[in-house]
Amino acid sequence: MSKKPQVVGVTSGALGLSGLALAFGACCVAPWAVTVLGVSGAVLLARLAFVQPYVVAATLALLGIGFSFVYRRPGAEAVCDIAPQSRLRWLVWGAAIVVIAIDVASFVPRFLG
Amino acid sequence: MLCGSRRLLGIAIGISALLLVAYGRADGAHQVDASPAVVVSKGEDQRLQDDFNRDNGFVRLMFLVDPRCPECLRGLADMGDDVLAKLPEGARVKVYVVHEPVIGGSDKDIPAAAELLHTTLARHYWNPTGDFGRQMSRVLGYWNGSRWVYAWDTWLIYSPDAVWSGKNPPQPAFLMHQLGGLGNLKLPRLDSKIFAAKVNALLAARDQHDPP
Numbered sequence: 619m620s621k622k623p624q625v626v627g628v629t630s631g632a633l634g635l636s637g638l639a640l641a642f643g644a645c646c647v648a649p650w651a652v653t654v655l656g657v658s659g660a661v662l663l664a665r666l667a668f669v670q671p672y673v674v675a676a677t678l679a680l681l682g683i684g685f686s687f688v689y690r691r692p693g694a695e696a697v698c699d700i701a702p703q704s705r706l707r708w709l710v711w712g713a714a715i716v717v718i719a720i721d722v723a724s725f726v727p728r729f730l731g
Numbered sequence: 732m733l734c735g736s737r738r739l740l741g742i743a744i745g746i747s748a749l750l751l752v753a754y755g756r757a758d759g760a761h762q763v764d765a766s767p768a769v770v771v772s773k774g775e776d777q778r779l780q781d782d783f784n785r786d787n788g789f790v791r792l793m794f795l796v797d798p799r800c801p802e803c804l805r806g807l808a809d810m811g812d813d814v815l816a817k818l819p820e821g822a823r824v825k826v827y828v829v830h831e832p833v834i835g836g837s838d839k840d841i842p843a844a845a846e847l848l849h850t851t852l853a854r855h856y857w858n859p860t861g862d863f864g865r866q867m868s869r870v871l872g873y874w875n876g877s878r879w880v881y882a883w884d885t886w887l888i889y890s891p892d893a894v895w896s897g898k899n900p901p902q903p904a905f906l907m908h909q910l911g912g913l914g915n916l917k918l919p920r921l922d923s924k925i926f927a928a929k930v931n932a933l934l935a936a937r938d939q940h941d942p943p
Contacts, residue, residue: 649799649835657804657843664805728911 621687625706628687629713632680635673636720642670643724674721681717684710769830769841769855779827779856779863783895786825788941790933791889793903794826795864795882797833798840802909803884804847809923810886811848814930822934823891826853831864833883870899871906873913880912886921888929891937905929 645651645667651660688707770778783791794810796803807828818824826848830841838857845855858864867873867882874880887903895901907921919925 645801647834648801651801652799652804652840657847660801661805661808661847664801667802 620702622702622706625684625687625710628680628684629710632677632684632717633713633720635677635680636717636724639670639673639677640720640724642667642673644727647727670724674724677717677721681710681714684713769838769857771838771857771859779829780895780900782825782827782854783889783900787894788891788937789823789825790891790930790937791893792824792826792930793887793889793900794828795867795885795887796828796830796844797836797883798830798844799836800834800884804844806884806886806909806921806923807844807847809921810926811850813923814927815848815850815852817927818930819934823937824852824930824934826850827856828853829856829858829863831858831861831883833861833864833881866899870902873910873916875912875915878912880910884909884921886926888926888933890933904933 641648641651641663645660645663651663655663688703688710792810792814794807796807798804815824815826828845828848830836830838830844838859841855841857845853861881864882865879867885868879871882871885873882886907888905889901890904893901893904905926907919907926909921
C-alpha cells in the first residue's frame, strides 16, 4: 500500500503550521496584521503568540512522522516499490529544509526591537 | 478516510481564518467612531512637557507605542482592561500615549488604537519624526551592550511629584517593556496586572500623603 497520502499529509501539515508559527513570531514587527485582521484581530494574534514554540514543536513532530513513514523498513509485500519511496524521501527532505528555515525565521523577531 | 479528514481540516482552517478576519474588520469599523484629539509632538514644541507638568499631583502613565504594532496594541488593550477600567472613580491618574512611526504606523491609525484603552483619561501625541523614542532610549538607558535600542512598546509610571524640568523627561518610578533587544538589561516584561498593582500602590501612597 502506498504511503503517499500520509507523507503528503504530514509534510503539508508541517509546512502550514510553520507558516502559522511565522505569523505568530513576526506579529510584532509586521504591520500587515492590522491591515489584514483589523485592530482586534491583530490584538488576538498577539495574545495567541505565546503558542508559537508549541507550533514549532508540532512542525518538528510532523516532520518526524514523515521521516518515519519513508524510512521505516517496508513490509515484505512492498519490497519492490522502491521508486515511489525514493521520491517520497526527497519530498520529506525538501519539506524539512523549508520548514526548519521558516521555524528559525519565526524566532528572529524575538531578538529585534 | 484520510482525504475526508484532510478536507474537513482544510474547511475548519478556512472558516477560522474567515472568522478571524471578519471579527477584526467588524470591530475595526466600529472603532473609527472614536476620534481622540491627537497632538502632534515634534522636537521644537513642548506640549507633552507642558501637559506633564500641569498634571503634577497625579500618577502619570506614559505609553510609547506604534499604532500598527500588534504587540503594542495588545499592550494598550491589556492596559485598558486591567489598569484603566479598574481604577476607582475619580482616581488621580493621567495617561499620555506617544505614538511613534516605528513599523509604519501613522496618525490615521491612532483612533482605532485609542479605543482599546476604554478611557477619556488618555491624551494622544503623534511624533512623526520618531525623535522622542531616540530621546527616551537615552533617558531610560536602553543600551544593550552594542547599540541603543529605540524606546517603543514601553510602559512607564511617574510618581505624582515627578517634574519634567530640563530637556529630557524625568526617570519613571516604574517601567515595563516588550522589546526583544533588551534581553540583557533584566527590565521587566509587560504584565498588566503587575503594572496595575504598581499604579494602585502609588495612588494609595499619594492619598495617604495628601487625602482627596
